[in-house]
Amino acid sequence: AQSVTQPDIHITVSEGASLELRCNYSYGATPYLFWYVQSPGQGLQLLLKYFSGDTLVQGIKGFEAEFKRSQSSFNLRKPSVHWSDAAEYFCAVGGNDYKLSFGAGTTVTVRA
Amino acid sequence: EADIYQTPRYLVIGTGKKITLECSQTMGHDKMYWYQQDPGMELHLIHYSYGVNSTEKGDLSSESTVSRIRTEHFPLTLESARPSHTSQYLCASTSDVGNTIYFGEGSWLTVV
Numbered sequence: 624a625q626s627v628t629q630p631d632i633h634i635t636v637s638e639g640a641s642l643e644l645r646c647n648y649s650y651g652a653t654p655y656l657f658w659y660v661q662s663p664g665q666g667l668q669l670l671l672k673y674f675s676g677d678t679l680v681q682g683i684k685g686f687e688a689e690f691k692r693s694q695s696s697f698n699l700r701k702p703s704v705h706w707s708d709a710a711e712y713f714c715a716v717g718g719n720d721y722k723l724s725f726g727a728g729t730t731v732t733v734r735a
Numbered sequence: 736e737a738d739i740y741q742t743p744r745y746l747v748i749g750t751g752k753k754i755t756l757e758c759s760q761t762m763g764h765d766k767m768y769w770y771q772q773d774p775g776m777e778l779h780l781i782h783y784s785y786g787v788n789s790t791e792k793g794d795l796s797s798e799s800t801v802s803r804i805r806t807e808h809f810p811l812t813l814e815s816a817r818p819s820h821t822s823q824y825l826c827a828s829t830s831d832v833g834n835t836i837y838f839g840e841g842s843w844l845t846v847v
Contacts, residue, residue, distance in 0.1 A: 723836065725779075
């Protein structure tokens with residue numbers, strides 16, 4: 624069975640500070656990994672994805688994530704957050720059938 | 736920009752009513768999915784389709800049904816809505832080219 628754990632329910636970060644969101648997954652084969660962002664009342668926007676190759680993945684809005692197979696992790700990072708980054712972030716895992724399992728999400732609050 | 740659309744965006748309906756949530760994509764994707772998301776919770780796959788006349792149930796049991804008569808449409812129907820069906824329903828689609836899963840903006844359903 625596949626699953627995702629996002630250990631941090633809520634993170635508060637100051638504008639301009641760095642951000643790291645944790646994601647641990649369980650998957651029986653080589654996983655497809657995704658990070659999505661969701662603003663209130665909106666759908667999901669893809670930030671980045673990993674399928675193979677370079678384990679450091681660059682995404683939109685200045686986000687990056689690193690796939691660590693030995694730790695079953697796919698943590699999301701941003702060097703300097705902006706107030707507009709306040710949202711809920713979801714990590715997801717799946718295979719080539721694209722049936723995704725999502726984590727419970729991490730809510731990011733940005734303080735001025 | 737994703738070309739996947741959901742209607743209605745918001746719906747308040749009485750118990751026992753029949754409702755259909757529409758999902759359309761103009762990208763010619765074979766694979767389409769419905770996810771259910773309760774407020775503040777993770778998304779759960781409830782239905783998926785790999786092409787016309789192909790529908791399967793997802794990991795989370797749901798009383799809803801789906802159909803796939805045309806590639807671009809994947810409607811979800813509840814024959815008799817109940818308050819327990821109150822949730823957000825997100826539609827998604829993908830093809831094997833580009834490996835990107837696109838999500839609609841979601842349909843918020845409230846059953847009173």
